[in-house]
Amino acid sequence: REKVEITKEQRALMKAIVDAYNRHQIPQDVAKKLLQEQYSPEENFLLLTEMATSQVQVLVEFTKNIPGFVSLDREDQIALLKGSAVEAMFLRSAQVFSRKMPSGHTDVLEERIRKSGMPEEFMTPMFNFYKSIGELHMVQEEQAILTAITILTPDRPYVKDHQAVERLQESMLVVLRKLCVLQHPQELQYFARLLGRLTELRTLSHYHAEMLTSWRMNDHKFTPLLCEIWDVQ
Numbered sequence: 001r002e003k004v005e006i007t008k009e010q011r012a013l014m015k016a017i018v019d020a021y022n023r024h025q026i027p028q029d030v031a032k033k034l035l036q037e038q039y040s041p042e043e044n045f046l047l048l049t050e051m052a053t054s055q056v057q058v059l060v061e062f063t064k065n066i067p068g069f070v071s072l073d074r075e076d077q078i079a080l081l082k083g084s085a086v087e088a089m090f091l092r093s094a095q096v097f098s099r100k101m102p103s104g105h106t107d108v109l110e111e112r113i114r115k116s117g118m119p120e121e122f123m124t125p126m127f128n129f130y131k132s133i134g135e136l137h138m139v140q141e142e143q144a145i146l147t148a149i150t151i152l153t154p155d156r157p158y159v160k161d162h163q164a165v166e167r168l169q170e171s172m173l174v175v176l177r178k179l180c181v182l183q184h185p186q187e188l189q190y191f192a193r194l195l196g197r198l199t200e201l202r203t204l205s206h207y208h209a210e211m212l213t214s215w216r217m218n219d220h221k222f223t224p225l226l227c228e229i230w231d232v233q
């Protein structure tokens with residue numbers, strides 16, 4: 001059994017990322033609304049849009065606090081945020097939602113989102129992803145670092161200094177791998193399973209782009225921030 005040890009620097013990096021991840025949350029009243037009253041599809045959709053807008057704001061703040069991010073080329077910072085926005089939002093949504101939801105309430109989520117006019121063909125992959133994240137029982141350090149790794153993916157469109165991003169992501173992958181060995185000693189392939197979720201996320205983000213155009217509401221409106229980051233309208 002390999003002797004795994006997290007260095008002082010790696011612990012500092014992990015702490016900075018976890019603090020940033022926990023510091024920014026979306027307003028609880030918004031998330032709670034989704035779980036309480038019964039709404040019309042239009043109202044459901046508006047709620048999801050309101051929440052997604054808060055989520056993007058929270059993710060921008062989180063990203064700015066990832067050590068090394070703000071010293072990247074400014075245009076690369078934008079390219080990374082735009083390239084990872086959907087994936088990071090779905091990853092964080094799945095993580096936060098499963099934590100927030102008392103068990104057995106996911107059908108409320110399913111019903112609310114199904115009632116928002118989301119195309120059927122997107123529901124299944126989204127819920128499969130949601131369940132597959134829940135089954136991993138990630139500790140919060142793993143959740144925060146995996147989200148940072150998603151954002152610091154070097155092969156996003158328009159990233160110029162590929163290497164600089166790769167170096168940042170590399171240092172986080174090293175920490176995450178050690179964390180997985182320490183937190184899940186019995187599951188030898190736990191780290192590989194975590195990274196496998198990132199592949200599932202990319203598929204989801206392709207669905208998402210199509211979904212936005214085919215949303216089953218003729219007058220669906222997104223907020224200016226979502227239009228900007230999702231390249232819609």
Ligand SMILES: O=C1N(Cc2ccc(-c3nnn[nH]3)cc2)c2ccc(Br)cc2C12CCN(S(=O)(=O)c1cccs1)CC2
Nearest residue numbers: 026031045048049051052090093094096097113126129130
């Ligand atoms: O809204 C979602 N939810 C509910 C949700 C998400 C986060 C929090 C929360 N609470 N505190 N912090 N975060 C609460 C409820 C959720 C849960 C799991 C998965 Br997988 C995914 C989702 C989406 C993400 C956005 N989309 S979306 O398609 O991008 C779209 C935008 C506009 C209209 S449709 C819908 C599904």
